[in-house]
Amino acid sequence: MTSPTSESAIDPDLAALLGSAGVPAPYAVRAADRLGERAAALLRADPWRLLRVPGVRPEQADHFAGRVLAQQGEQARAEDVRRGRALVVHVLTEAARRGHTAMTPRAVVSALGALGVPDPSRAIEAALEEAEVVTLLEEAEFDPLAEEDEPPEPQESLGLSRYALAEEAAAEGLQRLSATAEPLLPDETVRALRADLPEDRALALTAAARTGVSVLHGAPEEVEQTAVAIARALASCDVPVALAACTATGARSLGEGAVGLYELLEAARPPGAPAGVVGFGRGEQRPLEAAAVVVPDAGALDVEAAAALVEACGDGTHLVLGGDPAALPPSGPGRVLADLAASETVPVIELEAAAHGQPAGFLAAVRRGELPAVHPPGREVVIVPARAEEEAVHRAVQIVTDSIPRALRIAPQDVQVVTPLAGGRAGATALNAALKAHLNPGPGVCGGFDPGDRVIAAAPVAGVAAGEHGTVTAASPSGLRVAFGTGREPVEVPATALPRLRHGWAAPVALARAARYPAVVAVIPQEAASALSRPLAVTAFGLARRHLSVVHTAGPALARAVRENLGSPRETRLPRLMRQ
Numbered sequence: 001m002t003s004p005t006s007e008s009a010i011d012p013d014l015a016a017l018l019g020s021a022g023v024p025a026p027y028a029v030r031a032a033d034r035l036g037e038r039a040a041a042l043l044r045a046d047p048w049r050l051l052r053v054p055g056v057r058p059e060q061a062d063h064f065a066g067r068v069l070a071q072q073g074e075q076a077r078a079e080d081v082r083r084g085r086a087l088v089v090h091v092l093t094e095a096a097r098r099g100h101t102a103m104t105p106r107a108v109v110s111a112l113g114a115l116g117v118p119d120p121s122r123a124i125e126a127a128l129e130e131a132e133v134v135t136l137l138e139e140a141e142f143d144p145l146a147e148e149d150e151p152p153e154p155q156e157s158l159g160l161s162r163y164a165l166a167e168e169a170a171a172e173g174l175q176r177l178s179a180t181a182e183p184l185l186p187d188e189t190v191r192a193l194r195a196d197l198p199e200d201r202a203l204a205l206t207a208a209a210r211t212g213v214s215v216l217h218g219a220p221e222e223v224e225q226t227a228v229a230i231a232r233a234l235a236s237c238d239v240p241v242a243l244a245a246c247t248a249t250g251a252r253s254l255g256e257g258a259v260g261l262y263e264l265l266e267a268a269r270p271p272g273a274p275a276g277v278v279g280f281g282r283g284e285q286r287p288l289e290a291a292a293v294v295v296p297d298a299g300a301l302d303v304e305a306a307a308a309l310v311e312a313c314g315d316g317t318h319l320v321l322g323g324d325p326a327a328l329p330p331s332g333p334g335r336v337l338a339d340l341a342a343s344e345t346v347p348v349i350e351l352e353a354a355a356h357g358q359p360a361g362f363l364a365a366v367r368r369g370e371l372p373a374v375h376p377p378g379r380e381v382v383i384v385p386a387r388a389e390e391e392a393v394h395r396a397v398q399i400v401t402d403s404i405p406r407a408l409r410i411a412p413q414d415v416q417v418v419t420p421l422a423g424g425r426a427g428a429t430a431l432n433a434a435l436k437a438h439l440n441p442g443p444g445v446c447g448g449f450d451p452g453d454r455v456i457a458a459a460p461v462a463g464v465a466a467g468e469h470g471t472v473t474a475a476s477p478s479g480l481r482v483a484f485g486t487g488r489e490p491v492e493v494p495a496t497a498l499p500r501l502r503h504g505w506a507a508p509v510a511l512a513r514a515a516r517y518p519a520v521v522a523v524i525p526q527e528a529a530s531a532l533s534r535p536l537a538v539t540a541f542g543l544a545r546r547h548l549s550v551v552h553t554a555g556p557a558l559a560r561a562v563r564e565n566l567g568s569p570r571e572t573r574l575p576r577l578m579r580q
Contacts, residue, residue: 010496013040021067023050029447030054032496036274044068048086054499058087058115078116084123087115089132092160096333099570101167101303102136102157124158134161138576157573163333164573166307170336171577173310174213178346180315181212184239184291193233200351205230207347208292208320215341216296216322218351219367220516220542221360223322226351227296228254230320234292242290246300248485249469250515253545254296260465260485261295261305264288265312268463276500278460280308287314299323300467300513302332303574326367327539329570331466331510339574359548363541369534371559379407384551389425389525392551396523397434399549400505404519408547412439413454416517417506418540419525420532426525426553431506439505445475447498455482456504458511462491467514469504509540520544524552532561
């Protein structure tokens, strides 16, 4: 059972405007969150701006614009420059949601044509004039074998300004760190530290101590252990080190002194800003004091997070970034860790897997493209077939609330359910509804949330990173108080910002990846067959430390995806920028 948010939390003018145009009530909260306090005025001036609200489709924006303009005595026209401009931003935003940081002009023109824009070139020019979209020109890479007398034309692409500029800032910062780094330790000290280490771990320590930027590749356990060992080794020699994870939830498993990236960068919501706006206290003007920064889960960094991190590292800082190259790219635009490795401009150390049992052994097979059989009596990995999505949900709830606590003494709060999809009969929303009914039933005081509910930030909110887990400590129709992590003051989340929160007992794999958990229940429904891939399976299964249950109705589709589907490519610019 859910409860609507208080109408007093929404600007009455905005609610009236949307209502008069037939827009469903839930979109008012999203519009207020995305467009801010002036949402109503902005939408009257440019009704196609509604496309910026998550979940709004072009045909819905056209319908809304027609209704709003009719109220103003105008008629909506396909050639309206506001429509074309909004659709350019929409096309690039949808590409960014798929991970791309740039598109070719031809691809943008094609997409605009499919959306009924009569003059795509004019629409692109209008978007460029507003500075939300930028043209990106890059010199073609030198080919010594090419026979052309004339150099090739620069490569042109289009991108949203926020991501294009962030990608360029990340590249410039990484180049700066590589160029300004000096060895952190004398050679004899490095030799002593690496004396008893396996070769790959010794190489990792040497790269961290001697080069400005280095990359660790391997399974989660190996990368995490190596990163922690590097941080401790440098700290033992009085080198100031910052050990950070993408979230504070993930940092808790790294040991004493580790922090979340937002804590490291002193993230906060600027006074008076909307709940989703984040400012960083650390940056170019006030860099980190650490001589070395180590981030073992950097595969989850999108271009904006990477740019913020790199800009906060002063000249000479050594940056160690780790991740699993077989896992999913970040949920946001870009693929910074993979692109950095592909640029061949920094050392990349491949970490070999140490001897291990399940679930690490099961994960190793999946990383090779195999879905191995699981034999009893081991309890570390359990495969649970189900006949239908509803049965999969029932079995997942049973495993979380009974089987794992009884057999493994792992409490439900230490179990994370993951699934490929947010929606659907066995998606995160359906799973959370079933889990809430068992673990914290309630009326849904504010937007479906009650005190005691487990939540996860789906997007930055109140200075908290996406993927951060929290617990609702208080709820009223006007908003929530949420405790994110231990030892931190609860934050206020107004009702207008609730679209940035989800119930957190279950989460899509891409969102839950910000931490690893004692036990994981991966629900793989048949309805998600088209979304299955080896990187998704590697990411989902790699979240488990002690126990993994796989509940699936996907049949042979799961094994086929692990064997054959390596995921979708992303159009990014970082490798080329790093080589310039």
